[in-house]
Amino acid sequence: MQKIPATVITGFLGAGKTTMIRNMLMNANGKKIALIINEFGDLGVDGDVLKGCGAEACTEDDIIELNNGCICCTVADDFIPTMEKLLARDVRPDHIIIETSGLALPQPLVAAFNWPGIKTAVTVDGVITVVDSAAVAAGRFADDHDALDAQRVEDQGLDHESPIEELFEDQLTAADLIVLNKADLLDAAGLQSVRDIVSNAISRKPRMIEARNGDLPASVLLGLGVGTEDHIELRKSHHELEHEGAPHDHDHDEFESFIVELGALDDANAFVEALKPVIDRHDILRLKGFAEVKGKPMRLVIQAVGSRIDTYFDRPWTANEKRGTRLVVIGLHDEMDDVAILRDIRALG
Incomplete structure (x- = not known):
């Protein structure tokens, strides 16, 4: 029996995978696709967005969400059983996509x-x-590695693992194809600089292509x-190299997430503009x-990467759906003041 092809799509928070x-x-083009989505945090935003896109290639029954933590840490508990159930279906998919x-870590x-x-x-x-x-x-x-090394000399107890940089490099290292997304936000010189940075970050040299708003055939x-x-x-x-040959557990203690719940927004544009300085002040990663917007029958999707915020109405609220505004906030554990962030965002609603 011919093997089913599976595509793994990875990339840091907000890269544009969804x-x-x-x-x-x-x-x-007529392929029947099964989609496995993994999110960090308890609010399944990506899966809900994709369920609402109405694509014939992938119905709601073909979308499987795993929100119990990063898939790389729950392979045996979550991913393998999910794959086994998928393969046991009477009608198998033509292709499996895993976000x-x-x-x-891929x-x-x-x-x-x-x-x-x-x-x-x-x-x-x-x-x-x-x-x-x-x-x-x-x-x-x-x-800034020189600055980190200087701090380490002053205090040997400091932990400077550069979790964001290492994770970025690990995701590049696993790649067969690298998509330089959001290319429209940079000029030619800026894009060439990004190509150089990405190329220098890893020893392997996978093919790189550019995309605007994730639009690729x-x-x-x-x-x-x-x-x-x-x-x-x-x-x-990096994690595997550090612990090579020794038993170890991998976790994401460097990062954390929580959910902010608000009521309906009076003015979505004003809320978004007021949200930008809050994100900057607290260095929120994602x-x-x-959101529910008063007087609007449709649900507003809010997507922020740093203080770059995109919004759009994706679909009408359903009759039995709980309305309101629910946002997941993700950042570095040591740099996030949950109480202050909750206070500042709730003050905007």
Whole structure:
């Protein structure tokens, strides 16, 4: 029996993975696609957005959400049973797409495709790493290593693992294809700088392509035919290299998330403008969710990467749906003051 191809789509928080998948599903050229979505946090924003896109290639029954933590940490408990149930269906999908959490290491997930019962039925068509080009150009993933080393000399107890930079590099290391997304936000010189930064971040040199708003043909993203599970041992993450040969657990203690609940917004535009300085002040990495706007029958999607905020109405509220505003906030554990952030955002509503 021919193996089902699976595409792993990874990339840091807010890189544009969900938008790219949404575009892909709308142009799947007749393929029946099953989608596994993993999010960091308890609010399933990405899955809900994709369920509302109405793509014939992927119905709501074909969308599986895993919100119990990063998929790289829950392979045995969540991912393997999910794959087994998917493969046990009477009608199997033509292609499987897996959207990892923005904080996930792709390596453990890809390695899981070598498990008995999975390897004989599914192969990793390729790992696609989506990059927020504007965030790279702004220096979001580059730490000042000289400054960190100087602080470490002063205080040996300081922990300077540069979690954002390392995770960014790990997601690039796993890639078969790198998508430089949001290319429209930079000029030619800025894009070339991003290409150089990405290329210098890893020793491997996967192919890089540019995208605007995640808009790429499905034919470019699906059908890479790499069989990445056979090569993943050569693409080790920082975490794997640090603990090579020794038993270890991986977690994401450096990051945390929580949900902010508000009522209906009086003025969505005013709320978004007032939200920007709050995000900057607290260095929030990612904020996303849904909002009710007074007098509007449709649900407002709010997506923020740093203080860059996009909003759009995606669908009408359903009759039995609980309305209101729910936002998930993600940031670095040591730098997030949950109480202050909750206070400041609630003051805007």
